[in-house]
Amino acid sequence: MKFELTILGSNSALPKVNRFSTAQILNISEQLFLIDCGEGTQIQLRRYKIKFSKINHIFISHLHGDHIYGLPGLISTFNLLGRKKSLHIYCHSSFENILSMFLNSIERHLNYEIIYHYTDTKDKKLIFENKIVTVEAFPLKHKLTTTGFLFKEKQQLPTLRKDKLEFYNVPIALRKAIKEGNDFITKDSKIIPNREFTKEKKRPRSYAFCSDTQYSPKTAEYVKNVDLLYHEATFLEDMKTRAKETMHSTAKDAATVAKQANVKTLLLGHYSSRYNFTKKHIAEAKEIFENVYAVEDGFKFTVDIK
Amino acid sequence: MKFELTILGSNSALPKVNRFSTAQILNISEQLFLIDCGEGTQIQLRRYKIKFSKINHIFISHLHGDHIYGLPGLISTFNLLGRKKSLHIYCHSSFENILSMFLNSIERHLNYEIIYHYTDTKDKKLIFENKIVTVEAFPLKHKLTTTGFLFKEKQQLPTLRKDKLEFYNVPIALRKAIKEGNDFITKDSKIIPNREFTKEKKRPRSYAFCSDTQYSPKTAEYVKNVDLLYHEATFLEDMKTRAKETMHSTAKDAATVAKQANVKTLLLGHYSSRYNFTKKHIAEAKEIFENVYAVEDGFKFTVDIK
Numbered sequence: 001m002k003f004e005l006t007i008l009g010s011n012s013a014l015p016k017v018n019r020f021s022t023a024q025i026l027n028i029s030e031q032l033f034l035i036d037c038g039e040g041t042q043i044q045l046r047r048y049k050i051k052f053s054k055i056n057h058i059f060i061s062h063l064h065g066d067h068i069y070g071l072p073g074l075i076s077t078f079n080l081l082g083r084k085k086s087l088h089i090y091c092h093s094s095f096e097n098i099l100s101m102f103l104n105s106i107e108r109h110l111n112y113e114i115i116y117h118y119t120d121t122k123d124k125k126l127i128f129e130n131k132i133v134t135v136e137a138f139p140l141k142h143k144l145t146t147t148g149f150l151f152k153e154k155q156q157l158p159t160l161r162k163d164k165l166e167f168y169n170v171p172i173a174l175r176k177a178i179k180e181g182n183d184f185i186t187k188d189s190k191i192i193p194n195r196e197f198t199k200e201k202k203r204p205r206s207y208a209f210c211s212d213t214q215y216s217p218k219t220a221e222y223v224k225n226v227d228l229l230y231h232e233a234t235f236l237e238d239m240k241t242r243a244k245e246t247m248h249s250t251a252k253d254a255a256t257v258a259k260q261a262n263v264k265t266l267l268l269g270h271y272s273s274r275y276n277f278t279k280k281h282i283a284e285a286k287e288i289f290e291n292v293y294a295v296e297d298g299f300k301f302t303v304d305i306k
Numbered sequence: 307m308k309f310e311l312t313i314l315g316s317n318s319a320l321p322k323v324n325r326f327s328t329a330q331i332l333n334i335s336e337q338l339f340l341i342d343c344g345e346g347t348q349i350q351l352r353r354y355k356i357k358f359s360k361i362n363h364i365f366i367s368h369l370h371g372d373h374i375y376g377l378p379g380l381i382s383t384f385n386l387l388g389r390k391k392s393l394h395i396y397c398h399s400s401f402e403n404i405l406s407m408f409l410n411s412i413e414r415h416l417n418y419e420i421i422y423h424y425t426d427t428k429d430k431k432l433i434f435e436n437k438i439v440t441v442e443a444f445p446l447k448h449k450l451t452t453t454g455f456l457f458k459e460k461q462q463l464p465t466l467r468k469d470k471l472e473f474y475n476v477p478i479a480l481r482k483a484i485k486e487g488n489d490f491i492t493k494d495s496k497i498i499p500n501r502e503f504t505k506e507k508k509r510p511r512s513y514a515f516c517s518d519t520q521y522s523p524k525t526a527e528y529v530k531n532v533d534l535l536y537h538e539a540t541f542l543e544d545m546k547t548r549a550k551e552t553m554h555s556t557a558k559d560a561a562t563v564a565k566q567a568n569v570k571t572l573l574l575g576h577y578s579s580r581y582n583f584t585k586k587h588i589a590e591a592k593e594i595f596e597n598v599y600a601v602e603d604g605f606k607f608t609v610d611i612k
Contacts, residue, residue, distance in 0.1 A: 073345040
């Protein structure tokens, strides 16, 4: 079971040649979730060889251009590639009208449906669920309504031990019940406890996306104990006044949230275009939180199952 | 005096990693004219080190996404870079509402004005003029209203010969009149003909942009005798049925127009993404018109003054 994040864009509002605006792909067992969609996202998807046809869900954090201007082109390309499957967009309620009016004027006819789901919330809110994953939206603190996203694998049923099933001669009809936690009763009424049949359960993994936002202790509550946290770090501490004005974070802010939330790994990104290198972001964050990476376009991170 | 075209995007609707959608910069004496604005144009401008502040005029051929989806991001970036100067957009009249509604919803406040100029025309029409250049729009034949653009240098006044001015002791006050074609009369009433003072006039140069369009003999009339013609060549002849259906051209169509119009140099572009190489486009065009190039992103062409 894959749980892999690919960064498609790591810069903030002004893209660079080697750092596009925000977009990420989270691959959970070959289900692809696109998070934000800055200009050029479709080009980055090609660059990193990600299949367009596997993307059915797009999560939009907020309505600043550097997080959405790749959508019209991507939606058009889906259509040209012959898409028929519905596309689900999770966004602020005001965006449906804006985007659909623009698309209706330019694209005219799409051969697939776009289904909008609103993320508007003042607290944590479940916005997507299927057999293997849940996605929750939670509020961030930025110039306009912005939401973070928390992706959590569901606890999967354990794998059964074949040797034990055969040893106790468990009928096939009963195996589902054992998978779901029941004990097994043999013909001579002996109770074999469930744990004998089951391998250790796989730990569900989690990823939280926090961009754009200024520092807030509430963020740490929302992302408590996640395996992987992406937290924007537009600035360094020597520009903390500018960070406050623009309602963005410094690398120290991001590390502080990571520490408070007790996450396993922190990723920094959404750099101001004044920074060509990220060594100082890493150094600043490491003073507070050790396990940190500064992402670049094309950066991949796999959350292990252990 | 520069007259240089830079290709920012050479592919058609589906961009590739190394071939973005249509956009070009024409540099005439450091005045930069942006022609079409496919997704990622602002990234290409950075890649090819073109100054954003020198772009004041954007020409939009038609309202297909691959020719306009770079506009919102570029307009936003102009704003973030502190632009105050007005931006002129030349486009179909229907576009003003579409774009301004979208921008008003997302960008909210721009610190500069966008001035729209309509290109709607059934024949050649002057849409821009300043001291050194004129731009005319003319109709192409495509699925929706599409215009080509013809950029022509104006005939500049000749340079005066310093040696002759000194020899005849021409007062400074009279030099402008001589530049404008007058003869000079000496103190002893001798007429010195104008040609004695003037160097040969510089030939005005011209560039015509034709994308997207199916073949039309009328196009050749509009672009008669230009120095440089860019004509789309989405397909090769073996796909001419598809070209007709989609109202695009083949390389042969483009070469036919170039020959009929007696242009000096032909550039091919706007390739369907099925083509990774353009050798066959070149070969097909050369059967009809010899002086042809197949452009790629980053391709530069200078029209010489001779």
